[in-house]
Amino acid sequence: MLFTIQVNNKKIKAEKGETILSALNRNGVIIPTLCRMKDFTPTGACRMCVVEVEGRERLVTACSQPVEEWMKIKTHSPRVIQARKTIVELLLSNHPDDCLYCDRNLNCELQRLSEELNIRERRIRGRKIKPRLDQSSPAIVRELSKCILCGRCVRVCEEVITATSLDFINKGRATHVGAAMDRDFNFSSCIHCGQCVLVCPTGALHEKHNITEVQEYLNKPEIIKVIQYSPIVTAWIADELGMKYTREFDRILNSVLRRIGFDKVFTTGIGTDLCITEIAGQLSARMEQKSETPLYISVCPAWVKYAEQFIPSLIPQLSSVKSPQQITGVLVKTLVADQMGVKPEQIFSVSATPCMAMKFEARRDGMMRKGISDVDSVLTVRELARLIRLYGIDITNVENEPADEPLSGRSSAAVLAEVSGGMAEGVLRLLYFSKLRKEADKQYFKKMRSTGSFREATIELGDTEVKVAIVDGLTGLEKLRSALASGKKFDLVEVMTCPGGCVHGAGLSFNVSRDDIKSRAKLIYQIDDTEAINLPCKSPALLNLYDNLLKANPEIADKKIFFTHFEKRNVLL
Ligand code: SF4
Ligand code: SF4
Ligand code: FES
Known part of the structure; x- marks a missing residue:
């Protein structure tokens, strides 16, 4: 039901049940917020969104207060502006003054609010919070002195992630956000998804940077510098650099990376195609053996860690095929090293990805051989964009170049794997083709592409039925559990930690909205629709790999190197 309220002496329409903030935003009135997150129940913790309501003695928080018919609201009265200003001044009073060196410099919500509220001097002097830097996690750095206790990460x-690795610790002035028992992050149940980093308004949480390490190696002439980038990183880099993405950009990035100093530029897509093919093989074998339990796709490293910590009984069902990043890493340190006539330790192998948990994955025990990592350094898209800026490359003035052989080609299924359900779809497309000798219409997998944290579909492959479940974000696990408890059977389960899949990876731009994620997914579906090679088994690069290159190299001929194992992990909580 719509009714009229007065805002700043103007009448606007409001809807029964909505908050003041929602009514204001719908009518083009912008007020600052800090602790609020869209689609979450408001907590009213920061009071940044206060407004004046006639007849109410105290200012009210617009994000949590429902709108009422009689309301006359002032959103920018002197009293309101002063209150907001004081809140920010108080936050700044004990905040470190190191914006210039901060990870979020020029991209910090506290900095932006201070600018918007025209704060030009330090009126309130508080005792600075003692710096406490936690760098123990392989993926995330915590700078507690920059935390403004908004609670978004918690x-x-x-x-969203259901790992419950963070909480408020202590009370009053001693309150801070920390992991269980206030221990360092490496002792916690954190699965390194980085979703807390994406929502943190300040530099209190950020990814562990690998740029300096990469730069060091770029300056070592005796080392071969190799980079792989996941298929759609090109689009997200364009986004980060403020450019409009066109397909041309896929080839521009190759020359940009060579200008930076990489000797070889590969796409992770070939690893994804290999991964899809091997998982399809595992699924097919399980179905032939009439396995009672589903095969869980294990390409999301945060999900794998979650399973190892919280559902160890599931470990035998996790596919042992390594992730696309690690498969490509293996190919770099074996096949490419061999072709170049160098030892694996002479290669520095970098991966650029939208995922923060892959920093952790590259360090896993099973991802090293004889003390040599298959992937030495992982850069998020944000870091790669920084590196490009650092090297002063004018991206509008760079030629098109192909990626390097033999790891340059991929099918569109490799791109599809970046959205939730895409990996499973690739596996089923492949099985459909191998059984029926024709390509399935993409509409066939429509049910797997719909929205919601849990989706199920039955895909017919001739006379065989494959029952598939997609867990799109870890909240969907609860629904999977209920479905299994009610007696439902699945053959294949795909779990992605970040809702939406890698298109919502924590290594991508900050301040991402649900609509951004939808449009990222749409772009991926468009690419899949417009490209001619939709199946890994039709990608000449993968065919060459299976038919020739693997067979010719004794180290990888039996393909064992593409598989790994998972183990139960003990965590504090
Ligand atoms: S990285 Fe993910 S699991 Fe770890 S604390 Fe942040 S949100 Fe929780
Ligand atoms: S770490 Fe960041 S998101 Fe978490 S409470 Fe502090 S400021 Fe907010
Ligand atoms: S944004 Fe409304 S109280 Fe924090």
């Missing part, structure tokens, strides 16, 4: 970790 909520995301609990409500």
Whole structure:
């Protein structure tokens, strides 16, 4: 039901049940917020969104207060502006003054609010919070002195990721956000998804940077510098650099990376195609053996860690095929090293990805051989964009170049794997083709592409039925559990930690909205629709790999190197 309220002496329409903030935003009135996150229940913790309501003695928080018919609201009265200003001044009073060196410099919500509220001097002097830097995690750095206690990270970790690795610790002035028992992050149940980093408004949480390490190696002439980038990183880099993505960009990035100093530029897509093919083989074998339990796709490293910590009984069902990043890493340190006539230790292998948990994955025990990592350094898209800026490359003035052989080609199924359900779709497309000798219409997999944290579909492959479940974000696990408890059987389960899949990876731009994620997924489906090679088994690069290159190299001929194992992990909580 719509009714009229007065805002800043103007009448606007409001809807029964909505918050003041929602009514204001719908009518083009912008007020600042800090602790609020769209689609989450408001907590009213920061009071940044206060407004004046006639007849109410105290200012009210617009993000949590429902709108009422009689309301006359002032959103920018002197009292309101002063209150917001004081809140920010108080936050700044004990905040470190190191914006210039901060990870979020020029991209910090506290900095932006301070600018918007025209704060030009330090009126309130508080005792600075003692710096406490936690660099123990392989993926995430915590700088507690920059935390403004908005609670966004705590909520995301609990409500979206369900890992509940963070909480408020202590009370009063001693309150801070930390992991269980206030221990360092490496002792916690954190699965390194980085979703807390994406929502943190300040530099209190950020990815562990590998840029300096990469730069060091770029300056070593005796080392061969190799980079792989996941298929659609090109689009996200364009986004980060403020450019409009066109397909041309896929080839421009190759020359940009060579200008930076990489000797070889590969796409992770070939690893994804190999991964899809091997998983399809595992699924087919399980179905032939009439396995009672589903095969769980294990390409999301955060999900794998979650399973190892919280559902160890599932470990035998996790596919042992390594992730696309690690498969490509293996190919770099074996096949490419061999072709170049160098030892694996002479290669520095970098991966550029939208995922933060892959920094952790590259360090896993099973991802090293004889003390040599298959992937030495992982850069998020944000870091790669920084590296490009650092090297002063004018991206509008760079030629098109192909990626390097033999790891340059891929099918569109490799791109599709970046959205939730895409990896499973690639596996089923491949099985459909191998059984029926024709390509399935993409509409066939429509049910797997719909929205929601849990989706199920039955895909017919001739006379065989494959029952598949897609867990799109870890909140969907609860629904999977209920479905299994009610007696439902699945053959294949895909689990992605970040809702939406890698298109919502924590290594991509900050301040991402649900609509951004949808449009990223749309772009991927468009690419899949417009490209001619939709199946890994039709990609000449993968065919060459299976038919010639693997067979010719004794180290990888039996393909054992593409598989790994998982183990139960003990965590504090
Ligand atoms: S990285 Fe993910 S699991 Fe770890 S604390 Fe952040 S949200 Fe929680
Ligand atoms: S670490 Fe960041 S998101 Fe978490 S409470 Fe502090 S400021 Fe907010
Ligand atoms: S944004 Fe409304 S109280 Fe924080």
